[in-house]
Amino acid sequence: MDSDNHGHHHDHGDGVSDYIKAVSEYRKTFASKQDVLDKTPDPAVKEMILHMEQIGCDTAFDRFDRQKPQCSFGLAGVCCRICYMGPCKITDKSPRGVCGADADLIVARNLLRGLAGGVAAHGMHAREVILALKYAAEGKINLPIIGKDKILKTAAQFGIDTKGKTIEELALKIADILLEDIARTVPGEHRTIQACAPPERIKVWRNMDILPIGAYHEVFEALHRTGAATDGDWKNVMKQFLRCGLAFVWSGVVGSNIATDSLFGIGRRSTSRVNVGALKEGYVNIAVHGHLPVLVSEIVKQGHSREFIELAKKKGAKGIQFYGICCSGLSAMYRYEGVIPLSNAVGAELVLGTGALDLWVADVQDVFPSIMDVAGCYKTIVVTTSDSARLPGAEHYAYDHTHSNMDQTEHIARKIVSRAIESFENRRxxxxxxxxxxxxxxxxxxxxxxxxxxxxxxxxxxALQDGNILGIVNLVGCNNPRVIYEKAVVDIAEILIKNNVLILTNGCASFPLLKLGFCNISALEKTGIGLRSFLEPDLPPVWHMGECIDNARASGVFSSIAVEAGEVIKNMPYALVSPEWSNEKGIGAALAFRLLGINSYHCVHAPVQGSDNVMNFMLTGTKESLGSTMNVDVDPEKLADKIISDLKKKRKALGWK
Structure with a gap:
């Protein structure tokens, strides 16, 4: 529901039953496994769920059903487990926890802790790839630096003198700046923000006193501030929420994007086969799953080498084929030939359930522990590659806790590809x-x-000013069994392109758009006349920009067009749409665009309904300061209509057609 019809407000102490009622109504909208079978837009998903049922394998949809009814206090954000005098929950009988924390404080603290987790997730992703860039520049690891143009462009942004300097010297300077922004200990300016953010936004953030010192510092501060009996002011907690949002964007997203594109190149526009039908029998089939590109790039390189292809053929295989699950696959697919994207995190079990995979490379984030159960059914070898993420029963060929063995990247990759060929032999x-x-x-x-x-x-x-393009939307985010799997993404996309809205996409939400033809030229048939005339003959209505850190690419498009128009971003007909978000990074991704002044739109509520104050802060509380709102409606069609209406209001304010 959007902020105008959210309903069910309460006063602390005497209206707790109101938010319980609101949450109970919300809970009734949650999808069941049967709903998914009846209405999921991808027929392959339906077939795989039925197949998993036949072989007796659980999926996320089975487990979601078994969790029902989900806890009202958890959904509303009013369950506090921060200290060990509790846990405490807010009820009519007990409007405060043991320490005296009320619903506002408990909801705010829980939300900030969730975002801190998201900053840490993208931050650790960033740290590994920035370290790889640094070590490559220093010659400590044997990785070529491919993105020379990106390095020169970034050096200019950071004001680094390029005269007489090698690409390696510039890459080292950039890597050191990015690492300092992650881990600054002596307070100072976040250099990536100063170099890359729009000046108008920096002024806004400075006036709000939300500019971060560094990512580590803000996560440290978030956990300290929300600790037992520390910060008792929900407004101050939410101020730190905004600081963490900026750390998430400029270190976790922009920092990792700069390092990835510098090290591995920007990639190129190309065509890829998509969905499980592209799985090839008779090949050594390797899936890459997770978020870290450094080791994956070497695994793909080794797997594509003549040496390993010939070895695979000697063992009776037709060759070696790579597939992408989640962001590792999306990062690889437009940089290396033939990495076929298959599924986001929620659908990973379904892909394993085909029985076609010989080896599954699992690094970090969005790798459900349950994949081990399905892999066991089919003798699929699962390999973990990070000290951050182990799975019981998986084999472990990984970087260590200090990344001291990063110079062993080629050795580890060769071991993993060799193991895949052995697995192919053993799985006949x-x-x-x-x-x-x-x-x-x-x-x-x-x-x-x-x-x-x-x-x-x-x-x-x-095209925007003339009205051929009504607006531009970044359609992203995770998936969530609370809504029918992938349906909200597809329903919204269909309505938007029909109404001449150009869509950018990346990450987990992009998979249904890839699988169901929205990134194909044929989707122009579903596209409004104005947008179609702009895109014909060879551009689809949905532009796939990569993995989740490639939100930086979408914001770059938004910013560049705004500069061309001589307008600030918040006035432009833009939107961030994350219909099915489900994890802590999802909070940060939506907030990232909110901080730029772009409205966000969702079909899943944040756990804030237990506090009117925090809920109103999230929905409309930053409209004056940041120029943006958060909008929620569990009905994707109504949400799409709301997006179109808001884009039209933006156009009207600009005096455009």
Whole structure:
């Protein structure tokens, strides 16, 4: 529901039953496994769920049903487990916890702790790839630095003198700045923000006193501030929430994006096969799952080498084929030939259930522990590659806790590819079930590609001003069994492109758009006349920009068009849409765009209904300061209508058609 019709407000102490009622109504909207079977938009998903049922394997959808009814106090955000005098929950009988914390404080603290987890997740991703860039520049690891243009561009942004300096010297300076922004101990300016953020936004954030010192510092401070009996003011807690949001964006997203594109290159626009029908029998099939690109890049490189392909053929395979699950796959697919994207995190078990995978590389984040159960059914070897993420029963070939063995990247990758070929041999005769659904998708829409394609941003701006493009939306986020799997993403996309809204996408939400043809030229048939005329003959209505850290690419597109228009971002007809968000990074991703002044839209509520104050802060409380609101409606069609209405209001304020 949006902020105008959210309903069910309460006063502390005498209206607790109101939020319990609101949460109970919300809970009734949660999808069941049967709903998913009846209404999921991807027929391959339906077939795989039924197949898993037949072989007796649980999925996330089974486990979600068994959790019902979900705890009202948890959904509302009013269960406090921060100290060990509790846990405490807010009720009519007990409107405060043992320490005296009320609903406002408990909800705010829980929300901030969730975001701190998201900052840490993207921050650890950033740290590994920035360390790899640093070590490559220093010659400590044998990785070529491919993204020379990105390094030169970033050096100019940071004001680094490039005269007479090698690419390696510049890469080292950039890596050191990015690492300092993550881990600054002596308070100072966050250099990535100062170099890359719009000046208008920096002024806004400075006036609000929310500029971060560094990512580590703000997570440290968030955990300290929310600790037992420390900060008792919910407003002060939410101020730290905004600081963490900026750390999430500028270190976790932008920092990791700079390092990844510098080290591995920006990639290029290309065409990829998508969905489980693209699984190939008779090949050594390797899935890469998670978020860290350094080791994955070497695994793919080794797997594509003549040496390993010939070894695979000697063992009776037709070759070696790579598949992508979650962001590792999306990062690899537009940088290396033939990495086929199959599924987001929630659908990973379904892919394993085909029985077609010989080896599964699991690094960090969005890797459900349950994949081990399905892998065991099919003798699929699971390999973990990070000290941060172990799985009982998996084999472990990984970077250590201090990354001291990063120079062993090639050795570890070779070991993993060799293990995949052994697994292929050992799995002969394992039954395979592959639903016959696959499609081509256009991928690799970086800011650089867009600028080159249109010779700048003027043509896109003109199409916006003329009304051929109604607005531009970044449609992203995780998936959540509370709503019918992937349906909210698809329903919203269909309505938006029909109404001439150009869609950018990345990460988990992009998989249904890839699988169901929205990134294919054929989707122009579903597209409004104005947008279609702009895109024809060879551009799809959804531009796939990569993995979740590639939100930086979307914000780059937003910013570049706004600069061309001579407008601040918050006035432009833009939106962030994260319909099915489910994890702590999802809080940060939505807040990232809110901090830029862009409204966010969702079909899943944040756990704030137990506090009117925090709920109102999240929905409309930053409208004056940041220029943005958060909008929630569990009905994706109504949410899409709201997005279109708000884009039209933005256009009207600009005086555009």
């Amino acid at each position: 005769g394992i039954p395979v079930f592959i639903p016959p659904y696959e499609v081509d998708a256009e991928i690799g829409f970086s800011l650089e590609y867009v600028q080159k394609r249109f010779k700048g941003m003027k043509p896109i701006l003109k």
